[in-house]
Amino acid sequence: xxxxxxxxxxxxxxxxxxxxxxxxxxxxxxxxxxxxxxxxxxxxxxxxxxxxxxxxxxxxxxxxxxxxxxxxxxxxxxxxxxxxxxxxxxxxxxxxxxxxxxxxxxxxxxxxxxxxxxxxxxxxxxxxxxxxxxxxxxxxxxxxxxxxxxxxxxxxxxxxxxxxxxxxxxxxxxxxxxxxxxxxxxxxxxxxxxxxxxxxxxxxxxxxxxxxxxxxxxxxxxxxxxxxxxxxxxxxxxxxxxxxxxxxxxxxxxxxxxxxxxxxxxxxxxxxxxxxxxxxxxxxxxxxxxxxxxxxxxxxxxxxxxxxx
Numbered sequence: 001x002x003x004x005x006x007x008x009x010x011x012x013x014x015x016x017x018x019x020x021x022x023x024x025x026x027x028x029x030x031x032x033x034x035x036x037x038x039x040x041x042x043x044x045x046x047x048x049x050x051x052x053x054x055x056x057x058x059x060x061x062x063x064x065x066x067x068x069x070x071x072x073x074x075x076x077x078x079x080x081x082x083x084x085x086x087x088x089x090x091x092x093x094x095x096x097x098x099x100x101x102x103x104x105x106x107x108x109x110x111x112x113x114x115x116x117x118x119x120x121x122x123x124x125x126x127x128x129x130x131x132x133x134x135x136x137x138x139x140x141x142x143x144x145x146x147x148x149x150x151x152x153x154x155x156x157x158x159x160x161x162x163x164x165x166x167x168x169x170x171x172x173x174x175x176x177x178x179x180x181x182x183x184x185x186x187x188x189x190x191x192x193x194x195x196x197x198x199x200x201x202x203x204x205x206x207x208x209x210x211x212x213x214x215x216x217x218x219x220x221x222x223x224x225x226x227x228x229x230x231x232x233x234x235x236x237x238x239x240x241x242x243x244x245x246x247x248x249x250x251x252x253x254x255x256x257x258x259x260x261x262x263x264x265x266x267x268x269x270x271x272x273x274x275x276x277x278x279x280x281x282x283x284x285x286x287x288x289x290x291x292x293x294x295x296x297x298x299x300x301x302x303x304x305x306x307x308x309x
Contacts, residue, residue, distance in 0.1 A: 041093070192212055
């Protein structure tokens with residue numbers, strides 16, 4: 001999808017044709033849209049496709065007619081009621097008379113950019129734009145991390161009572177999400193540190209960078225802590241399952257042993273062999289039953305004493 005905005009002095013508004021001061025926004029563009037934008041803005045297709053590569057890490061590239069900044073922002077994808085958290089690249093091409101944003105999915109962060117970076121100059125300064133974008137993305141990272149942690153705590157309680165495969169799958173998905181978030185936050189941190197080293201950076205921008213770095217560090221520590229908690233939870237849960245399985249196997253083995261004693265005695269006495277007076281005794285069946293019960297009870301007491309029942 002392609003959307004064109006006109007950048008004015010105090011606002012940004014959507015237009016049908018390319019204005020002098022432009023903002024072109026591409027979201028999961030078609031091949032035709034990619035070719036059209038590359039032709040109009042004199043961009044190589046490979047450069048534009050970098051922003052659509054899910055594995056692309058945050059970095060900065062400079063060309064003759066533009067500079068490319070690739071950030072990593074978080075997404076919450078709702079798939080049939082099941083939430084999935086991922087981080088994907090968000091590319092911004094800065095030109096002398098406008099900018100091009102490229103992303104795989106729509107994100108509410110762009111509305112915030114429209115509402116906050118209203119001055120025309122803000123769109124022409126990659127430093128200010130980057131500081132605001134990374135700072136705003138951290139807010140989403142922290143919000144999604146809190147959602148993940150809350151969901152983990154709820155599933156922990158359920159898993160201890162009645163574990164299910166669905167809960168295990170969800171916890172594994174959270175583990176993967178936290179890994180993506182950690183890697184992406186580290187990439188954004190490296191990007192903001194690179195911007196901080198620019199010679200033309202102002203003192204105001206430096207102060208803003210320091211605040212963003214603090215927020216990035218907080219989000220990164222949250223992601224690491226939640227990931228460690230989740231790993232410990234899964235490890236504990238695996239131990240509980242293993243312990244329960246061992247208990248079940250011990251119980252079944254003991255029951256099998258107890259049942260085998262009467263079966264074995266009955267099998268021996270049921271052979272077609274001469275048993276003398278015992279075979280003709282009217283109380284022989286009763287004696288056999290009492291013998292089986294006695295041996296079984298003794299065996300049960302021995303197994304209980306050894307904590308096998």
